Amino acid sequence: MRSRRWSRSGDTRDTLLRAARDVFLAKGYADATVADIVAASGISVGSLYHHFGGKPGLFLALWEQFTRGQEERTARAAKAAGDSAERFLAGARAYLEGSWEQREVARLFLENDGPAEFGTLRRQRGWNWIGGNRRLLGLDGSRESQVLVVLLTTMMGEAGREVAACESGLDAAVTIDEVIRLVRRLLPTSSGVAEPTP
Template identity: 55%
Template sequence: MTRKAGGRSGEGSWQWSRTAETRRGMLRAAREVFIERGFAESSVADVVERAGSSVGSLYHHFGGKSELFLALWDDHHNEYESNAASAVAKARAAGEDDPLELFVHGARAFLRGSWERRHLVRLFMDGDAPPGFELVRRTRGRDWIRQNAVLLGAGTGPEDRVIVTMLTSIIGEAGREVAACETAEEAAVVADTALRLIRRLNPLDMEA
């Protein structure tokens, strides 16, 4: 009985691993196809051919081309958040406790990711997209502002909201500019300029 139970458990783990790998393979293929052709000019057939999978499998895992695009966006944004959170945690562990400097550490990680995933940034910021994507992007943007407000220790009054929105907008637009750069050196200049601007504004002092 023990061996049989262990067998079922092992089989379940293998099945989960295979399912996860199938999903990752489709996302990799979707990333390549969408970047090459744009959302409107890409088809489900293009993606499954690139992934070496089947149309039925894609619909099973994602539901369709629009849902696949949104899943790719979600993974992209989750990676942004994970990298920024790791940078902030590392800075805290090193003894940094100034809210603005912690924000700068997170922002630098965000801008580094904007260069490393520049083709996706261009796709999501300037390319065509499925219906409803703009609402998803705005909603995620509002979540990002709220997270930054917590990091900066901002209040809920109008002045604080403006400050946090301003800082978030600077980093978001800088990320777009980083993704548009031709070289890593140029991207580094854009990132450093944005972070230097934030420090020069010193909005937390302005609030006081």
């Protein structure tokens, strides 16, 4: 009995998340209403508030789902690569490919549309991402290393936005290849010096 109840609860959450995703993509966060999401899902208002606390909770749950998927994708790719620079590049490529594959949702989260707390949470996740990239690259705590990792992380975030905005798969592939080429030039080699500019 209990497992069936948990299964129904999970199904309700999934249905609400799918409906919220569709409504947010169609209308944007600001113009979407709880009534729109309830109508699209067929789930009661009470269930929506029980599971997510309202429209902001749904948006943030979708963002967490998207972000977690991107983190898992990049971690798998990085784990399969060689040295620290190649791990970073493999993770960067996986992140950008995920931005294209999930472009509709990526566009939603890359805009400034969202609940008030979204900006703060996104900034915190950005700082966590910077710290993770510093560790992945094996950089020390020097100011130079901090500048490099902030630039690389910011570059990847903006590149994700650019890839998500591409009109075609070919444009996305060209953009991803160019970003990886440019990032490779910034990365320190085993000698500690970035590759020379061709």
